[in-house]
Amino acid sequence: MEELLEILEEINPDIDYETATALIDDKMLDSFSIVSLVTEISDAFDIEISPKYLIPENFNSVQAMMKMIETIQDEE
Amino acid sequence: MKNILEYLEKSAEKYPEKIAIADRDKSYTFTEFKNSASLMGNHPSLKNISNSPVGVFASHSAETIIMMFGVLYSGNFYIPLNPELPCDKLAQIINDSGMAVILGNNQEETARQSGFDGTYIDFTDIPQNNDYAIIPETLPTAPMFAIYTSGSTGKPKGVQKNHLSMISFIEAYTDEFGFDENIVIGNQTPFFFDASAKDIYLMLKTGARIEILPAEFFSFPIMLIKYLNERRVSFISWVPTALSIVTKLNTFSEVLPLYLEKVFFVGEAFPAKQLKKWMTALPDVRFVNLYGSSETAGICCFCEITEAPEEDEQLPIGKPLSNCKVFLMDDGKFVTDGVGEIHVSGDALADCYYNDEEKTLNSFFIGELPDGSKSRIFRTGDIAKYNENGDLIFVSRRDNQIKHMGYRIELGEIEHTAQSIDGVAKACCVYNKKRQKIILVCEPSAGSSITADDIRRTIKTKLADYMHPAKVLTMEALPLNANGKTDRPLIEKIVMKEKN
Numbered sequence: 001m002e003e004l005l006e007i008l009e010e011i012n013p014d015i016d017y018e019t020a021t022a023l024i025d026d027k028m029l030d031s032f033s034i035v036s037l038v039t040e041i042s043d044a045f046d047i048e049i050s051p052k053y054l055i056p057e058n059f060n061s062v063q064a065m066m067k068m069i070e071t072i073q074d075e076e
Numbered sequence: 077m078k079n080i081l082e083y084l085e086k087s088a089e090k091y092p093e094k095i096a097i098a099d100r101d102k103s104y105t106f107t108e109f110k111n112s113a114s115l116m117g118n119h120p121s122l123k124n125i126s127n128s129p130v131g132v133f134a135s136h137s138a139e140t141i142i143m144m145f146g147v148l149y150s151g152n153f154y155i156p157l158n159p160e161l162p163c164d165k166l167a168q169i170i171n172d173s174g175m176a177v178i179l180g181n182n183q184e185e186t187a188r189q190s191g192f193d194g195t196y197i198d199f200t201d202i203p204q205n206n207d208y209a210i211i212p213e214t215l216p217t218a219p220m221f222a223i224y225t226s227g228s229t230g231k232p233k234g235v236q237k238n239h240l241s242m243i244s245f246i247e248a249y250t251d252e253f254g255f256d257e258n259i260v261i262g263n264q265t266p267f268f269f270d271a272s273a274k275d276i277y278l279m280l281k282t283g284a285r286i287e288i289l290p291a292e293f294f295s296f297p298i299m300l301i302k303y304l305n306e307r308r309v310s311f312i313s314w315v316p317t318a319l320s321i322v323t324k325l326n327t328f329s330e331v332l333p334l335y336l337e338k339v340f341f342v343g344e345a346f347p348a349k350q351l352k353k354w355m356t357a358l359p360d361v362r363f364v365n366l367y368g369s370s371e372t373a374g375i376c377c378f379c380e381i382t383e384a385p386e387e388d389e390q391l392p393i394g395k396p397l398s399n400c401k402v403f404l405m406d407d408g409k410f411v412t413d414g415v416g417e418i419h420v421s422g423d424a425l426a427d428c429y430y431n432d433e434e435k436t437l438n439s440f441f442i443g444e445l446p447d448g449s450k451s452r453i454f455r456t457g458d459i460a461k462y463n464e465n466g467d468l469i470f471v472s473r474r475d476n477q478i479k480h481m482g483y484r485i486e487l488g489e490i491e492h493t494a495q496s497i498d499g500v501a502k503a504c505c506v507y508n509k510k511r512q513k514i515i516l517v518c519e520p521s522a523g524s525s526i527t528a529d530d531i532r533r534t535i536k537t538k539l540a541d542y543m544h545p546a547k548v549l550t551m552e553a554l555p556l557n558a559n560g561k562t563d564r565p566l567i568e569k570i571v572m573k574e575k576n
Contacts, residue, residue, distance in 0.1 A: 014533070024295065031294035032317065032481060035324050051330040054296050
């Protein structure tokens with residue numbers, strides 16, 4: 001969780017990630033941020049995020065992202 | 077041809093029931109498009125003025141295009157406004173252009189918050205009668221639109237173009253690539269961005285349909301490609317940043333665009349690695365690299381890419397489109413061997429920088445062409461050379477202008493904005509091209525306790541989002557070179573070393 005928060009802070013430090021639940025729906029993260037985010041998460045957690053995971057629901061909150069990371073880790 | 081509206085009249089006559097413009101929620105046939113635009117053009121507040129600038133809030137929706145043409149039917153010219161801009165920035169454009177009327181779709185509040193006290197007309201105020209405007213007697217040389225771009229002094233720079241420039245471009249463009257009414261254009265570039273004019277006027281001239289692609293799909297490209305398939309999009313002309321998102325996220329392993337025939341890219345260099353992925357996934361598609369600048373209508377050079385490039389290969393800009401003369405000059409002499417600045421001549425040239433004679437004289441001049449004839453010439457500021465095939469290759473910029481996510485940005489504008497903040501003595505902005513990050517370094521004024529975070533937050537309220545620095549750093553004193561000027565190369569070296 002800490003590591004993920006660090007990545008997100010680096011992308012946009014002005015968002016309160018601990019409470020945000022609609023990062024995508026409220027357009028807080030744009031397409032360019034998503035690409036950086038996916039690249040950084042893949043590197044930091046040593047996982048491959050296949051395109052089927054790239055849906056808004058998986059990126060709306062930190063919790064959702066963590067859950068997605070764990071699912072991928074379990075699969076691998 | 078009298079003016080650009082003749083294309084619309086012709087297409088509406090030829091394809092009355094064919095869809096011209098579609099976004100996610102709505103669509104307009106050529107007849108509906110023409111009727112709505114011409115009714116809008118008869119709005120009393122627009123009929124009261126002529127050959128004057130009219131603002132149009134350029135949301136990513138079908139109505140934006142209709143409003144632009146409403147302005148043209150009234151015999152005026154439009155200035156697209158980015159509705160997401162901070163109010164300060166909008167106010168600068170509104171004041172600089174002196175626009176007395178703004179059109180929008182439920183955006184009056186944004187106009188008023190930006191200090192606009194003229195007439196606001198809403199899309200829903202289109203007169204509901206049969207009082208259609210006829211094509212005005214606008215001359216081909218009359219202004220058609222002006223687009224504001226980043227200006228190095230912090231003052232926005234409006235590039236004004238006339239009807240003839242767009243007619244000249246669109247005729248050459250359709251000819252060169254054989255576009256007809258059967259293509260479906262997938263528009264990505266926002267309508268306040270000059271590159272979008274290529275999509276709009278291609279629809280107008282050929283009778284093809286323009287599909288305005290929802291911006292949010294670019295975050296989740298599987299949805300985007302599925303949408304392209306659903307709408308049967310056959311042609312796209314996107315900025316490389318948008319194309320790269322698709323391949324960086326490995327979208328093609330899940331879904332392929334089924335109807336695409338042509339993929340064009342414009343606005344910045346396309347990283348060869350990503351282009352290769354596109355070309356490998358779509359072997360039957362035509363790929364073309366386009367080159368142009370806001371000071372010419374559309375584009376002025378193109379290069380068809382027939383073989384997937386090597387990973388570190390630089391794509392050529394190519395050869396001139398038939399309506400342009402493009403050549404290199406250095407120190408007043410033509411260059412055929414070696415590097416020189418790209419110069420462009422032809423009908424596609426912009427008229428001027430709006431209300432800025434000094435800048436206009438600096439970039440546009442009358443001079444001799446390589447064939448000895450005299451003509452108006454535009455100096456692009458891009459340095460290039462020829463390769464062994466006679467194709468132009470971009471080398472560098474003459475100034476501190478960069479391309480970031482397809483947008484043209486003057487680093488000077490960001491520096492100027494930073495220096496206008498209380499507590500900032502000096503600022504130097506650099507671009508990390510590899511990581512695509514804008515980095516701003518500031519020297520706080522003596523005695524000021526301003527932090528990098530304070531500066532970053534203030535900048536966000538003053539500049540368009542694509543210009544926000546990814547990182548702001550402070551230095552007690554910016555290093556100076558032997559001439560006592562800020563040592564930009566040294567600062568670049570220092571910040572690039574950090575993990576930026």
